[in-house]
Amino acid sequence: MDWKQNRKEVESEHTLAGFSGRFGPGLPRVSDGSLLFLMHLISKMREPSASQPETAAGRAAIVLNGSPLFTGGAGSGESNIRKWVLDNDYLEAIIGLPTDMFYNTGISTYIWVLSKDKAPERRGKVQLIDATDMFVKMRKSVGSKRKELSPQNIEDIATLYDGFAESKRSKIFRTEDFFYRTITVERPLKLNFAYTTERIERVMAAKQIEKLPADDAASLRSALDLQSQRSSGEVFTNRDSFSKHLTDVLNEAGIILKPAVLKVVVNELSERDEEGDVVLNRVRKPEPDSSLRDTENVPWDQDIHEYLE
Secondary structure, X not given: OOOHHHHHHHHHHHHHHHHHOOOOOOOOOOOOOHHHHHHHHHHOOOOOOOOOOOOOOOEEEEEEEOHHHHOXXXXXXXXXXXXXXXXXXXXXXXXXXXXOOEOOEOOOEEEEEEEOOOOHHHOOEEEEEEOOOOOEEEEEEEOOEEEEOOHHHHHHHHHHHHHXXXXXXXXXXXXXXXXXXXXXXXXXXXXXXXXXXHHHHHHHHOHHHHOOOHHHHHHHHHHHHHHHHHHOOOOEOOHHHHHHHHHHHHHHOOOOOOHHHHHHHHHXXXXXXXXXXXXXXXXXXXXXXXXXXXXXXXXXXXXXXXXHO
């Protein structure tokens, strides 16, 4: 469900009440309120009490689809909510159920088992149980519901949970194993520059050039065409050298361009070239090539530089 109709109230509680309210850790995207339900549920779970040890701390379970497990990258509302759940050690287990278990949808679903006072052996750990092929087929479908858990399936799942041991169907992880950093990997921009017919056409088609007075645009084309004939396919691999050469060509033709327009001309006369020099910015640092930009998810307990190596 989306929570658009409740957006004002939810955002107000998040902003004003913070962690004193239900939604302190963050807010998921408006199109999916699953993690709002999760935080609401956790807010209703009884806190452990040292003064009243006979009063059990809260435990709960909730059925969710797959999106709360993976939507939202590091730093997003969804990621911050998951991190809060793990930081507070509320998550005991996630049980993957078969598909076709519910009347109105056939998608995969998961049970999140929650506790505010885990057993000592479960602290700092999360159990994942694969029950996706533990089911019996129904004699007659009811909407999208074609499968159900038999009493034996339920007993088997409960036994896996209770046993809290590694097996083919049960995996145990530290909470830190779910944490990661998303880092941006940049690689330097390398270009070559040339006065070719194709590149000159790109220059003339650029919006900034089309805005020039007709006489100025015609003079620019004439100067570039003339240089194309003179250069006979010469290729420059250094932007600074080429920019100086282009400026001399324009000065010779009596053409004065604003710096922003000159930059457009230089860019349109360029192409990416791994053999070209690294393009440097004003402070002589490499400029990144946006087309080669990448992101990596680095495990929380692994050194970033070791990971990249």
